Amino acid sequence: MSLTNASPLEAAQAAKSASHVLATLPASARNDALTAIHAGLTEARDEILAANARDLEVARLAAEHGQLSQSLVSRLDLGKKGKWEDMLKGILDVRDLEDPVGKVTLRTRLDDGLDLTRVTCPIGVLLIIFEARPEVIANIASLAVKSGNAAILKGGKESTESFVAISTVISAALEKTRVPNGAIQLVTTRDVIPQLLDLDQYIDLVIPRGSNELVRYIKSTTKIPVLGHADGLCSIFLERSADAKMAADVIIDSKTSYPAACNSVETLLVQGPALESQFPVVAGALIAKGVVLRCDAKSKAALANKLSPDLSAKIEDAGDADYDTEFLSLTLAVKTVDGLDEAIGHINAHGSKHTDAILTSSPELAEQFMSSVDSAGVYWNASTRMADGMRYGFGTEVGISTNKIHSRGPVGLEGLMIYKYQIRGQGQVTAAYGEGEGKKRFKHERLPL
Template sequence: MSLTNASPADAAKSAKSASHLLATLPTSARNNALTAIHAALSQSKDEILAANAQDLALAGKAAENGELSLSIVSRLDLGKKGKWEDMLKGILDVRDLDDPVGKVTLRTRLDDGLDLERVSCPIGVLLIIFEARPEVIANIASLAIKSGNAAILKGGKESTESFIAISKVISAALESTEVPNNAIQLVTTRDVIPQLLDLDQYIDLVIPRGSNELVRYIKSSTKIPVLGHADGLCSIYLEHSVSQEVAVRVIVDSKTSYPAACNSVETLLVEEAALEKLLPPVAQALLENGVSLRCDASSKTALTAKLPAHSSAILQDAEATDFDTEHLSLVLAIKTVSSLTEAVSHINTHGSHHTDVILTSSAPLAEQFMSSVDSAGVFWNASTRMADGMRYGFGTEVGISTNKIHARGPVGLEGLMIYKYKVRGAGHITMEYGEGEGQKPFKHEKLAL
């Protein structure tokens, strides 16, 4: 990894050249690089966290002045419980995955002596633009190197010290490996995002990691394909047959384990039949965990009748905008629905196609929900927070995609691969084949992989 203040065009050009070399390195060379990165970061924990503390101090002041959201400050904290350990574990998890490069996914005999193969290969050069989240550097570097892709990273100013500290460590580690330093670059020059987004001749894919404003800006400002999601408007449908224990566990975890995450639940859809029995204990548990509840009329009436007076007094009235808002905080909107059909309709209309959950004891209802909801992740009796590359066994992820093409959901190694077709012949030409006199048909014989 190199820290560069080169012009955007020069950085992209050198990344393109490095990608060609990286794509041809053997598995062992790419794995050795990840081992070196892991060891170097482990040894440099104190200095990296010290740099992160500088960023946090400045970000905290900016948040006090209203210049930065609290959700960004939360995402910035590399010392948050488990984040550093997860970052390091993700590097080794990626290293130990099967090599995604050069996998044959189709083999066909077109004719005697004429064979077709479809083989996985890297996309090329990735541009990752991100806010906060200093662990992104290690995640992206690991996935890019393992998948044979070069990467250009541009971080937000709120994480500058963290980015620089991590980048220096990774750069030094790569010096002892076969992976070229220019394969992973952190651009330090300010205000270069528009220029980078114009470089479609060198950059093959843009991956934004940040606010919906950032993602929307990038999608509207480049001809380069963009992989990502703007919002994490996740919903849970609470159906009356689920057990109270499951309902409380899943909903509390979905909202409180990391409220600033894109896979945190934002809307709770409650079946009318669940209002009196299930919603009150769920609401009580949420309130005890500091969650503000914004209720529609039916849910507020049910809770006011069942909760202690001091609890029901702090319930808030939901506004229409609450069901279209990614709060990224300890705020949950509650809406009453009559049926699964109404719940699905609400999710498909108001959700962001990220991750949505049904809580029920009915397998047929669960399967209907998961088939009907148009989201990258559809879960039955499991927390929305399970939507994560590491938890899926992908090692780590470059982000979560709500795209309808290529990769969808948590994007790991497989989502960073495309393919090429290889044909091996012996002087075969198209004029030999057809329906005319003297021509012959193709065999199209499927061969074992």
């Protein structure tokens, strides 16, 4: 990794050149680089966490003065909830995955001595623009190296100490490997994002990791394809047949395990008959965990006689805007729906196509929900927090995509690959094929992989 203050153009040109080398390295060389990165970060743990603590101190002061959101501060903390351990584990998990480069996915005999194959290959040069999340550097570096992609990283000023510390360690580790120095670059020059977003002749994909404002800005100001999501507005539909305890456990985890995460649930849709049975159990458990419920009139009325006055006093009235809000905090909007069709309609109209779930004992309703909801992740009786590359077995992720093309959901190695077609022939020309006398016809014979 190069910690560079080069111009955006110079960084992009170096990355493009390095990508051609990296894409041809054997899997053993790329795996050796990940082993070196893991060892270097493990040894430098105390120094990196100390740097992160300095970033956190500045960020908390900024948050106290209203200059930074609490959710961003939470994402900055590298020592929180096993984040450091997960980061290191992700490097080895990625290393141990099957090599994604050069896999044959199609073989067709066009004619005798004329064979077509389709093989996987890297995208090329990735530009990752991120806020706060210092672990992104290790995640991206690991996935990029393993997948044969070069990567340019540009972090926000709130995580400067952390990403400089991490990058310095990764750079030193890669110096001992066959991975070109320019293959992974951290740009330290300030105010260069507009210039980077203009370099579509060198950069092949932009991956934003940060606030809604950041993602929307990037999507509106570049010709380069963008992989990511602007919002994480996830919903859970509580259907009348769901087990109350299971529902409470799933919703509690979805909301409280990491409220600032993009896969945290923000809207709870409750079927009318469940208001008198499952919902009070769920609501009581949520309030006990410090969650503020913003309820519509029906769901609020259902709790009036079910909860103690102290708990009922913590329920707020919901407004229309609450069902379009990504709170990223211990606040949950609650809405009553008649049934499955209304729940699906609400999610498709108000959700962000990230991750949504149904809690039900009916397989038929669950399957209908999962086929009808237009989201990257649709779950039955499982926490929305499952939307994660590590939990999916991808090792780690470069981000979560709600795109309709290329890749959706948590994006790991597979999402960083495209493919090329190769033909091996013996001098064949198109003029020899067609209809009529003396012309040949293509065989189009599918061959085993």
